Amino acid sequence: VSTGRKVCLSFVVTVAALLLATPTAYGKTRVSASGDVVTITVPIDVQLVGHDPVTDSDRTYFDQLEKLTDKFWWGDKLRELRYRDCLRFELVLDINLLPDSPEAVPRDGAHQIEWWLDDPNVRSTVIDPGTSDPTEDAPTAFRDSLTGQWGYMNIRDFNHELGHLLGLGDDYTGYPDSTPLPGRDGTMMDGGSTVDQALMDRIGKVIEEGGIELPECDEVWEGEVRYAITGHPTIALRFMGSARIAVGADESVDGSMRGRGVVTDFGGPHRFTSTCDIGGRREATSLALELQSCTSSSAAGGFSGAGGSLTLAITGTTARGSFSSFGYDSFEMRLRCVSCEGVG
Amino acid sequence: VLLAGGCGGRGESAEPGSPEGAITGFSAEAARVDASFEAIHEHLQSRSTELREAALEHLEDDDRNVRYASLYALALTAEKGESVEALRSFLKSNDVSERMLAAGSLVARGEKAAIPVLIDALGSDGLLDFRDPPKPAWEFAHLVLTRYTGRESPLHTPPDLAAAVAAKTAWESWWREQGESLRWNPAMRVYEE
Numbered sequence: 167v168s169t170g171r172k173v174c175l176s177f178v179v180t181v182a183a184l185l186l187a188t189p190t191a192y193g194k195t196r197v198s199a200s201g202d203v204v205t206i207t208v209p210i211d212v213q214l215v216g217h218d219p220v221t222d223s224d225r226t227y228f229d230q231l232e233k234l235t236d237k238f239w240w241g242d243k244l245r246e247l248r249y250r251d252c253l254r255f256e257l258v259l260d261i262n263l264l265p266d267s268p269e270a271v272p273r274d275g276a277h278q279i280e281w282w283l284d285d286p287n288v289r290s291t292v293i294d295p296g297t298s299d300p301t302e303d304a305p306t307a308f309r310d311s312l313t314g315q316w317g318y319m320n321i322r323d324f325n326h327e328l329g330h331l332l333g334l335g336d337d338y339t340g341y342p343d344s345t346p347l348p349g350r351d352g353t354m355m356d357g358g359s360t361v362d363q364a365l366m367d368r369i370g371k372v373i374e375e376g377g378i379e380l381p382e383c384d385e386v387w388e389g390e391v392r393y394a395i396t397g398h399p400t401i402a403l404r405f406m407g408s409a410r411i412a413v414g415a416d417e418s419v420d421g422s423m424r425g426r427g428v429v430t431d432f433g434g435p436h437r438f439t440s441t442c443d444i445g446g447r448r449e450a451t452s453l454a455l456e457l458q459s460c461t462s463s464s465a466a467g468g469f470s471g472a473g474g475s476l477t478l479a480i481t482g483t484t485a486r487g488s489f490s491s492f493g494y495d496s497f498e499m500r501l502r503c504v505s506c507e508g509v510g
Numbered sequence: 511v512l513l514a515g516g517c518g519g520r521g522e523s524a525e526p527g528s529p530e531g532a533i534t535g536f537s538a539e540a541a542r543v544d545a546s547f548e549a550i551h552e553h554l555q556s557r558s559t560e561l562r563e564a565a566l567e568h569l570e571d572d573d574r575n576v577r578y579a580s581l582y583a584l585a586l587t588a589e590k591g592e593s594v595e596a597l598r599s600f601l602k603s604n605d606v607s608e609r610m611l612a613a614g615s616l617v618a619r620g621e622k623a624a625i626p627v628l629i630d631a632l633g634s635d636g637l638l639d640f641r642d643p644p645k646p647a648w649e650f651a652h653l654v655l656t657r658y659t660g661r662e663s664p665l666h667t668p669p670d671l672a673a674a675v676a677a678k679t680a681w682e683s684w685w686r687e688q689g690e691s692l693r694w695n696p697a698m699r700v701y702e703e
Contacts, residue, residue, distance in 0.1 A: 286650070321664060339540065341539075
């Protein structure tokens with residue numbers, strides 16, 4: 167069976183309207199957005215207690231801290247997740263080192279941290295005047311500069327404190343002995359290093375609670391696809407796969423479908439995998455989808471349909487010659503909306 | 511830890527008060543504990559002598575929380591003499607939180623007698639009181655040992671308990687072989703072999 171397959175299809179999926187926006191807003195921990203990338207900039211003035219002047223060694227250390235936080239900690243972990251299933255958070259640390267000197271001039275709008283870099287016993291604290299509950303997420307960091315005292319700590323603990331400057335509360339409670347909140351054992355805001363979807367969602371929520379508007383997401387639909395040719399005198403085909411489709415602000419439709427199948431013809435069964443691009447447009451109460459191109463490991467052909475009643479035409483080329491079919495096919499695409507505003 | 515603010519809550523700003531007041535007023539109530547630490551921190555630079563003296567005075571207080579606050583303040587302000595001597599006695603405490611406060615302070619002041627106490631704690635998964643984020647003794651001990659022997663940067667991902675326990679034997683061997691000759695370099699704040 168030759169490779170290369172061309173398929174066209176239209177059918178109906180009911181959807182609702184989508185609101186889109188791409189605002190930009192600034193706070194103390196600042197937020198800006200471009201497309202589906204939300205950049206969170208955390209400006210921190212670090213007064214190095216006992217260090218005057220700030221040395222090259224200090225600068226090297228903090229340069230490394232910034233890079234590693236981006237590459238392996240909050241930065242990397244946030245990039246792997248999505249808020250509302252579409253927005254990606256990009257973290258930018260903006261650390262300004264200040265000597266332990268009365269002449270040091272802090273930046274307006276930056277969080278102010280006294281860092282006791284040489285004392286492992288100083289208990290690290292971020293002061294948030296916006297909440298009376300340390301386990302509560304609060305948007306204060308996005309409205310005002312916060313203050314705090316930090317002791318000598320490892321990079322994990324730094325990232326925990328950084329979480330507070332992203333508006334996150336603690337995932338543990340109780341003194342002097344601490345216990346994780348239910349389901350939060352081992353998170354970055356407990357005593358571990360896990361950044362899960364819940365933390366991502368909490369950051370997004372607290373940003374929005376701070377009055378900062380984040381971009382609306384594309385509608386995202388996903389689900390399973392089943393396609394079969396049955397009853398045809400010379401060919402039988404079954405295909406099962408999954409589809410993911412996004413509906414953009416301009417009402418364009420973009421997506422893909424992929425799966426595995428088996429086609430049986432004169433030469434016997436041939437297994438194949440297939441991937442198709444999906445295009446189309448939003449209509450008043452529906453999506454008109456079109457499979458624009460498919461690549462398949464073993465079959466080539468095309469089919470088209472309209473509305474909810476599909477008229478399928480399959481053509482293909484196998485090692486034994488061309489074939490086509492009408493009226494023997496069934497196509498089922500069950501989609502659910504995973505990121506839709508107001509869509510049931 | 512996130513020190514919350516607001517009236518009457520955990521973030522209630524501590525009264526400036528005296529250094530002694532910061533110690534005797536220390537509270538472990540969730541709504542006040544961070545303000546209690548903040549009250550101590552406020553005096554670290556400007557009134558450290560008074561804070562140290564108050565700490566020495568309340569080390570044997572009947573109130574467990576005041577005793578903790580005293581030891582905490584002493585650990586941050588200790589100088590050679592009475593305060594360091596007082597800390598040394600806590601190296602043998604049955605309470606791992608007290609041992610780690612004392613050992614962390616002493617090792618950072620060139621008192622190498624604290625090193626074997628830290629090595630011993632590498633096998634302890636007991637949580638230290640009031641730490642943020644929550645910290646088991648082994649993790650604190652690892653952080654402090656590696657810092658003051660110059661063996662590892664805090665930028666490294668911290669190990670897990672199994673790795674710390676596995677490393678304990680090596681640390682014990684190192685201490686047996688190098689302990690006597692170790693010298694404190696006050697300029698670099700590190701022990702040198």
